[in-house]
Amino acid sequence: MAIYAPPGEPGSVVEYAARYENWIGGEWVAPVKGRYFQNPTPVTGRTFTEIARSGPEDIELALDAAHGAAPAWGRTSAAERAIVLNKIADRMEENLERIAVAESWENGKAVRECLAADIPLAIDHFRYFAGAIRAQEGHSSQIDDDTVAYHFQEPLGVVGQIIPWNFPILMAVWKLAPALAAGNAVVLKPAEQTPASILLLMDLIGDLLPPGVINVVNGFGVEAGKPLASNPRVRKVAFTGETTTGRLIMQYASENLIPVTLELGGKSPNLFFADVAAERDAFYDKSLEGFTLFALNQGEVCTCPSRALIQDSIYDDFMADALARVGRIKQGNPLDTETMVGAQASNDQLEKILSYIDIGRQEGAKVLTGGGRAELEGDLADGYYVTPTVFEGHNDMRIFQEEIFGPVVSVARFDDYADAIKIANDTLYGLGAGVWSRNGNIAYRAGRDIQAGRVWVNNFHSYPAHAAFGGYKQSGIGRENHKMMLDHYQQTKNLLVSYSEQAMGLF
């Protein structure tokens, strides 16, 4: 057990600067208009640094730098780019504890998760794409005896990436690693709730990249995000967020005729078939943990298993055991390695979660545990904490249909397989799902029948780089992770070559 000192306090492993400018062209550049905004930690609600409040003029500076860097970076060999990505990974690994504590302080998430998951996954992501780009090959086809079609992958050039606040570093790396591996230069805009930890990372790794290959510009969506997303100087926009902004980004992209990838959230069902309770064994224990994972990252995960569907015949006993498991969740200081659930990322996020708990009650859902703000003491009293909450209700209630993005799960029963699949698919979204069964046939069929891009079978919330991630239905367009992601950041160049000396004979 350890409790980390807050960044900047005596004994802390990491310190944030008092102010951050933008990272453009390999150096710190003050925002043109000289404006900054305050960045509070959700752990205590107090400001710990201030951040550039950029506008269109700063985005243009970053695009200048990116366009300056992109041609040379795009011509480097795959081997050279892989070396850079591996060096970034090594540097991050050497500084894992520092980055983890910094991220926990900025986002409010439990540091144990940053130490064990977020940052190690980000490190592995760079290594995965370092390997993937080395192994990527073009294709050639012999069209006829004299004609060959060669297919080469070429970088898009300069791409724009807009990052969410729930995993400030891992979500940035999900987008950066494949873009860089494929030879693109990037202008990246972090979320305004979590603008600093990615800059702390750039401070650590910035010297490993040619200037201008990664540019980070902070600011508010309407002031800095829009001029990036709507800019005719980017060849692609990647966005993680929600449906309305996703549509707006597609509208901008349609004006510039560029592709987008969108990851827009979900309302992921987690199905527990009766046979999970056939024994009180390790697998049963694992499935109870699988239920409780709704509270991971304070529920601020696009794939939060926020609808638990439990077969009628085991419902009462399973829920009694599941609630006991939820009762053992440790909530408190995010910098304590024993803490499992920390603070919500911002005040408005806290307010939104509480408003959903309110409408859940009004609609007649029953609160089985939790159901309110967690009142913590001392420095944490002004932080944004919500008690892990379990609702019992039915699938047409709004708490079953909307992403609350908090530690809130809505539980319902199902009768049989058909009923389970019907309820699971009765949603606008299709990002993630979980299936728990000892019966391989049930698990396989359910996994195929659920309309979601990622179905975890007998596990949940695992995010290996080598597994494709993305949504069906309103959860978005495109995928992240996996070597297929390289395609999302590359053009296909076809060289159609004739090796014949003869004219076609048409003219």
Next chain:
Amino acid sequence: MDAHGDDTTVERVAVTDRAAALIRELTTDHGPLMFHQSGGCCDGSSPMCYPVGEFRTGASDVRLGDLDVGLSDPVPVWMSRSQFELWSHTHLTIDVVPGRGSGFSVEAPTGQRFLIRSRLMSEEESARLENEG
């Protein structure tokens, strides 16, 4: 709370005084505004406020109503049709809280964030909505 609508139509959406004041302030900088209720992740499940014309609504959207905030132009509130099917039994009020929502909603730089508060439609409202078809 600022009511909107006439005697014959059931009001689906309202605005608090605080939110109305912020809308008036933002209109000075951005011109006439509208809302589109977002779904999904991160900053979703929140009302997004844009200058009229910035966000294109279409056949896949429903206009829930217009907010009267004391300006010459009403402030229309939209939602996607698919989402409306799941929300139509609830009355919505646009409120504002201190916060830092991202997305491209125009209030974010003010350190405030629009928020939806919901209540169930009363039996009388539901009956009238059913009659209106």
